[in-house]
Amino acid sequence: YAGRFTTDQGLRARVVARTTVPAKVRFEWSTQLNFANSHSSDASGYVKRASVAKGWLANLPANSLVYWRAVATTGAGGQASSPVHTLRTPPAAGQKITLAFGSCTDFNVPNPSFERAAARGADFFVHLGDFGYAAFGTRSAVSRTAGSYQDRWTRMLASSDVSSMTKKGFWIGCQDDQDYGRGDAWSGDHAKFTISAWDQLSGNLDQRYFAVRYGDAHLFFTDSCRFSDKRDSDTGDSMLGAKQKAWLKNAMLNSKAPVLVLFMPRQLSHVENNFKNEYDELVSFFKGRVRDGHAVLICSGNSHLQYMGQHPSAYTQEEAYEFCSSGTDRAGQRSIPTNAIKNREDGINAFGLVEIDRANNTLNLKSIGSDTGNVILEKTHSI
Ligand SMILES: [Fe+2]
Structure with missing residues (x-):
């Protein structure tokens, strides 16, 4: 790939x-x-x-x-x-970009989300982690090794579902907690072998945070576990860690792209709940970028739901958009939405599709059901 x-x-x-x-x-x-x-x-x-x-x-x-x-x-x-x-190599300014993303994908079930993303013309797919749950349900000593994790990830990548996507576009995977070998993994508690095991199969050049310019979009990839403090009530703690956060702010600040897309395995609500000071700091930073004329979109995962919201949540002209898409294909999840909450759908098999169309000034977000292909949530913002 x-x-x-x-x-x-x-x-x-x-x-x-x-x-x-x-x-x-x-x-x-x-x-x-x-x-x-x-x-x-x-x-x-x-x-x-x-x-x-x-x-x-x-x-x-x-x-x-x-x-x-x-x-x-x-x-x-x-x-x-x-x-x-x-x-498709980076397009010229004004050309439409279609990207797909998702997270939390079971190994032992069909994964039609990737095939659907390819069929919808995604130029690339970003997987925000829990890619096959290599850490889950494995009890023997041998299953907690680099080789067994790599075997799981390789089978995922080689599956007909995933490879139907990787044959059409590029693929960037980020690690979430299960890929680090621990539930709620953080800097002080993750399986160390998973870092090199991941790097050996990854096309990320061994980096946990990096940026890729793709036409009108600047893509920023980040890590929510590796540098994170413990998730507790200490509001002064950090999820991103000082170095990664400084890099991110600097990279977003220096970008000339009209649309800034931040990929973050964890939801912003997770940052708000566990690292309140950092949440406030990030939101005020995003507002500044919006004020400078950029559209800011945060694509997140981890929480087994589909959600479209904005930060800050109170009405303002300077809001960053968040699109969480988590649970592409999981055993026991639903295929049909309940429509119980307007901008959120819990426990449903779906992935995110983002269309950036500067020529028509639109940023279209769609959550698409993996099993049905139906649009579950949709929002269009002008950019
Ligand atoms: Fe998950």
Whole structure:
């Protein structure tokens, strides 16, 4: 699958492949489906034990649809090629962006959300964690190891549901508590092995917080567990941690993009309930960005519900929007909404779809039922 883009050496996309047997891997891309005039580069990062190879699709043209594939060659000379994937490189200003996100996905059930997101034309999918619940229901010693976690994550990524999405767009995964091996994981209580286990399979360049510019949107990815203080009533504590928060504020402050999208595994209400001072600090910071002419959208997860709200919640012209989409596909969740609360639906299989359309000045948010494809919640903001 393709991970994040970087622009430090021209436009590049990180790509990750896992082979069933050790092999040398190269990545090819072309703007033509038949790979005429294709570009090829050898993988440069190998994780031997996991048979993972990482490389770059380098010197990509912006605002293009590119085709890419991984080609693996074994020591004995056997060769295999992955299916052809497509990837939309960062679009030009004014072009519509469609992104999908979700979180809290069971392993042992079908995950139609990803297929539906691909069918809706998502350019990329952000998974905000609890990706297959590798920590859950595993009792033996061997199941609390890097290998067993990686096996779970690999099976998720290789499933037909998820790969229908990763064949069409890039994929960025963030870790929530279960991916860190503990319920409510925080900096002082998480399974340390999960950090390198995650990095070995991830296309995030081993970073827990980073930004990607994608057309009119600037995407900010953050971590809600790794640097977090314990979740208790100490209002002076921090969920983001000082370093990550300083980075985030600086990065959002320096962005020239019209739409700032912050991906945060935990809901803002969670920050408000556990880290009140930090919540107030963030909301006042977001207000400042809105006052400066940006639209601010926070995409969150973790809480097994769909929710669309704004911060501050009282009426103001300077509000940041929050869209929480959690529980893409979980055993025991509902498929049909109750419509009991206007802007919230609890315990339902759904994912988030965000359409950013600067040409028409609209930011459209849709929560889409994974089982039915129906729109469960919808809001359109002008931007
Ligand atoms: Fe969860």
